[in-house]
Amino acid sequence: xxxxxxxxxxxxxxxxxxxxxxxxxxxxxxxxxxxxxxxxxxxxxxxxxxxxxxxxxxxxxxxxxxxxxxxxxxxxxxxxxxxxxxxxxxxxxxxxxxxxxxxxxxxxxxxxxxxxxxxxxxxxxxxxxxxxxxxxxxxxxxxxxxxxxxxxxxxxxxxxxxxxxxxxxxxxxxxxxxxxxxxxxxxxxxxxxxxxxxxxxxxxxxxxxxxxxxxxxx
Ligand SMILES: Nc1nc2c(ncn2[C@@H]2O[C@H](COP(=O)(O)OP(=O)(O)OP(=O)(O)O)[C@@H](O)[C@H]2O)c(=O)[nH]1
Ligand SMILES: [Mg+2]
Numbered sequence: 001x002x003x004x005x006x007x008x009x010x011x012x013x014x015x016x017x018x019x020x021x022x023x024x025x026x027x028x029x030x031x032x033x034x035x036x037x038x039x040x041x042x043x044x045x046x047x048x049x050x051x052x053x054x055x056x057x058x059x060x061x062x063x064x065x066x067x068x069x070x071x072x073x074x075x076x077x078x079x080x081x082x083x084x085x086x087x088x089x090x091x092x093x094x095x096x097x098x099x100x101x102x103x104x105x106x107x108x109x110x111x112x113x114x115x116x117x118x119x120x121x122x123x124x125x126x127x128x129x130x131x132x133x134x135x136x137x138x139x140x141x142x143x144x145x146x147x148x149x150x151x152x153x154x155x156x157x158x159x160x161x162x163x164x165x166x167x168x169x170x171x172x173x174x175x176x177x178x179x180x181x182x183x184x185x186x187x188x189x190x191x192x193x194x195x196x197x198x199x200x201x202x203x204x205x206x207x208x209x210x211x212x213x214x215x216x217x218x
Contacts, residue, residue, distance in 0.1 A: 013125055016093035020128030023100050028107040029058075030211040033127050035151055036135035038117030041161040043069045044194035045135060046112050050078045052204045055211065058105030060113045062091040069114065079105055090121035093128060110211055119144065123151035130214050131207075137162040138171040145179030153183045156210075157190065159203065164193040 024031045036042050050057040059080040061070045064087050073080035081103035083095050105111055115122045134155040136144050139162055145152045158180060192199025
């Protein structure tokens with residue numbers, strides 16, 4: 001019975017995500033679902049992307065409460081729209097559909113959807129995104145791929161942030177890569193620091209390439 005209910009829920013969510021996928025395609029929005037725990041550096045990464053790429057960047061922010069990230073991004077000239085989940089631990093496709101009725105980023109924008117800080121439920125709710133990126137700050141620990149396999153398994157890219165802190169928090173890179181490679185042999189991993197800027201050019205080059213492929217239909 002439990003399995004049937006879960007199957008119904010997830011096939012319904014997949015259908016709702018398709019509505020968003022069609023809207024993204026129609027409006028030329030390359031949607032990136034950014035998944036990470038609280039404080040991993042999602043908003044910092046969005047700021048870095050917007051400063052480095054030569055296409056427009058817009059943001060849908062998902063948080064249980066507050067407008068903090070949205071206000072910050074808007075103050076920097078990065079169009080952002082807030083969804084408050086009222087305590088909910090993940091964004092759902094329908095919330096994004098409702099946001100898209102009001103929020104109209106410029107065509108050919110990269111639309112980053114900063115999901116609620118959570119490594120569990122966010123993994124199983126598709127939003128119709130083109131790219132799914134999982135981010136981890138080294139201070140969260142090298143064991144996360146072992147403990148939260150689902151989210152790493154489905155990623156198009158993994159961003160390992162806060163590399164400037166790696167030596168201070170005993171982050172074992174070999175252990176981390178071992179965990180990631182058990183789940184995916186080929187997922188690209190970008191080691192970077194939003195604070196020092198190291199690794200950001202490689203990451204934005206990959207992102208630019210993937211967005212260009214989407215926009216040209218390749
Ligand atoms: N040392 C260091 N600190 C960082 C780096 N990236 C982000 N931070 C800091 O980490 C904290 C959280 O960064 P945010 O970008 O707000 O993280 P977030 O994932 O958006 O957080 P939530 O939206 O609250 O889940 C802030 O104090 C940032 O300045 C980094 O590369 N190195
Ligand atoms: Mg944030």
